Amino acid sequence: MALSNPGEPTSRKEAILTRRQIEGLIAEGKTIFIFDGKVIRADSWLNFHPGGDKSIMHVVGRDATDEVHALHSFEALHRMSFFQIGRIRGRWQNFLPPIQGGKFRPYNNEESIQGPTDDYYESDRESVSDTTSAPASPIFDLPEQCALPQGARRIPRLRESSSVSSLSSASSRESDEKPKLSHMDARTQQEIDLDLDKYPPLDPIVQDDIVRRYRQLNEIIQAQGLYQCRYTDYLPDVFRWVLLMGLSLLFLRFGWYCLSGLFLGLFWHQLVFTAHDAGHMGITHSFHFDTVIGVLVADFLGGLSIGWWKRNHNVHHIVTNSPEHDPDIEHVPFFAISHRFLQSLRSTFYDRCMAYDNVARFAIKYQHLLYYPIMTLGRFNLYILSWEFLLRGLGPRKGPAWWHRWFEIGGHVVFWTWFGYGILYCSIPDTRSRILFLLISHMVTGPLHVQITLSHFGMSTADLGVNESFPQKMLRTTMDVDCPPWLDFLHGGLQFQAIHHLYPRIPRHNLRQTQKLVQGFCNDVGIPYALYGFVDGNKQVVGRLADVARQAAIFAHCQKALASGDHHSH
Numbered sequence: 001m002a003l004s005n006p007g008e009p010t011s012r013k014e015a016i017l018t019r020r021q022i023e024g025l026i027a028e029g030k031t032i033f034i035f036d037g038k039v040i041r042a043d044s045w046l047n048f049h050p051g052g053d054k055s056i057m058h059v060v061g062r063d064a065t066d067e068v069h070a071l072h073s074f075e076a077l078h079r080m081s082f083f084q085i086g087r088i089r090g091r092w093q094n095f096l097p098p099i100q101g102g103k104f105r106p107y108n109n110e111e112s113i114q115g116p117t118d119d120y121y122e123s124d125r126e127s128v129s130d131t132t133s134a135p136a137s138p139i140f141d142l143p144e145q146c147a148l149p150q151g152a153r154r155i156p157r158l159r160e161s162s163s164v165s166s167l168s169s170a171s172s173r174e175s176d177e178k179p180k181l182s183h184m185d186a187r188t189q190q191e192i193d194l195d196l197d198k199y200p201p202l203d204p205i206v207q208d209d210i211v212r213r214y215r216q217l218n219e220i221i222q223a224q225g226l227y228q229c230r231y232t233d234y235l236p237d238v239f240r241w242v243l244l245m246g247l248s249l250l251f252l253r254f255g256w257y258c259l260s261g262l263f264l265g266l267f268w269h270q271l272v273f274t275a276h277d278a279g280h281m282g283i284t285h286s287f288h289f290d291t292v293i294g295v296l297v298a299d300f301l302g303g304l305s306i307g308w309w310k311r312n313h314n315v316h317h318i319v320t321n322s323p324e325h326d327p328d329i330e331h332v333p334f335f336a337i338s339h340r341f342l343q344s345l346r347s348t349f350y351d352r353c354m355a356y357d358n359v360a361r362f363a364i365k366y367q368h369l370l371y372y373p374i375m376t377l378g379r380f381n382l383y384i385l386s387w388e389f390l391l392r393g394l395g396p397r398k399g400p401a402w403w404h405r406w407f408e409i410g411g412h413v414v415f416w417t418w419f420g421y422g423i424l425y426c427s428i429p430d431t432r433s434r435i436l437f438l439l440i441s442h443m444v445t446g447p448l449h450v451q452i453t454l455s456h457f458g459m460s461t462a463d464l465g466v467n468e469s470f471p472q473k474m475l476r477t478t479m480d481v482d483c484p485p486w487l488d489f490l491h492g493g494l495q496f497q498a499i500h501h502l503y504p505r506i507p508r509h510n511l512r513q514t515q516k517l518v519q520g521f522c523n524d525v526g527i528p529y530a531l532y533g534f535v536d537g538n539k540q541v542v543g544r545l546a547d548v549a550r551q552a553a554i555f556a557h558c559q560k561a562l563a564s565g566d567h568h569s570h
Helices: 019-027 043-048 053-057 065-071 074-082 125-131 171-175 185-200 204-223 231-254 257-279 287-302 307-319 339-344 359-366 367-375 377-391 404-425 431-445 446-457 468-476 485-491 494-502 508-525 534-564
Strands: 032-035 038-041 084-085 480-482 531-534
Touching: 019 032, 019 339, 032 065, 038 074, 043 053, 053 307, 053 431, 065 204, 065 307, 065 404, 065 468, 074 084, 084 534, 185 339, 185 534, 204 468, 231 257, 231 485, 257 287, 257 431, 257 508, 287 307, 287 404, 287 431, 307 377, 307 404, 339 359, 339 494, 339 534, 359 367, 359 534, 367 446, 367 534, 377 446, 404 431, 446 480, 446 494, 446 534, 468 494, 480 534, 485 494, 494 508, 531 534
Parallel strands: 480 531
Antiparallel strands: 032 038, 038 084
């Protein structure tokens, strides 16, 4: 089927495309998503996208209007029209993206095509729920690419998805005959049912109303100037940087290496907040200016890749807390915040199996006890991920961001020159002192990694399917941390992650003011707003880790029982 491309006349771009035609394009391997009623084909942009290709792949076949608006500058939104190949009419029924397991039927030109009426989506409803990209069971398969843990059996796919995103799920749940679920599958279904009871129904009318109010709130936020960054708000940040780095260098000169390392770690802790702002274009709202700020802060001063962070973090903002897809919760073999990780899931981000092997069995058994010690070593892992990103060239090599990689590599050369050579090697005389300095400066950043994980590790990982709206999913999978205003400098905006996930480009200094508006929105639409104190939030996270550790013990017991032939012991 011949369709227009971004260079063709506007009249071709305004052609109405049916859902069936769009399905056929996706079946051919085209990267298609919906944005503000426009059909966007992003194939030519996929390899140039500064946020990485995976973030686009997760919205294929979906109405990504809210995700795109949340994560892009006004300049980028304007450029979307260059990739428009048509329009839709009426309400769009989301497909499950291919990267998440969606299946699509090729389009045959000889098929009779429904006219572009408002009800043509309904005409496809039956076939969609049966043979196209109706969401797969949210559990109920181990990835075929992953080797099974010893003693485990492959879980059969359920013919009738119990995911609420399936168009036939309502009738399935009302059926008297229910397939017998394994312990893991039953646990997953229980978590889905809990979220369905706690949050607004996935009925299109309800979800559309949530989206409408969410967009109205965005207009209010814009009208109140909360997207505008007051650059003077960064003066206290710069003062803290200078103070902490100055104290580190002062104690280094005196030979007090432990204290010097302590203040250097606190300096890095404070830097991350501004790097996070720049990565989301929350400072100048200019892609290139904020990228330069981010590289200077993250790479030159902190030794971490802002490009790696963008590629990782954009996916996280789209598929938040999804065990198979969100890299921010994929920490096997050290942590598993969902029992589903005990089934050796395949990560679509890392494109590898997260094997539940002997190392994982041991670590996850004690993960609630190891959580804080491992967090103190988190910075070393970020070095590895940053260098892997830069050396493998995982970022764009062409397009507007082609120079970012080389700028970042230069930043890392500078970082390891002043830190590795200038401080560790030249300024500290003996190996013992160097090791102490290295460990203290890095372990002091441990609370930062606790802050980063706190907002998500204790929240839902259930998949409610493609019918859930963007704002509801963000609020269901993210918590905020309650703290007094005078401690905002210590949290750096990370205490407002639920608000941030709804509106990522709001400058962090305006998030507290935005909180009241978001709380009102949540009350209006009936979505619980998760707000915990710092201590209670930590209890929530540790409790989740302990719960999964118990599930791991039950799983191990079941495996032993199956291996011994005792099928009645669990």
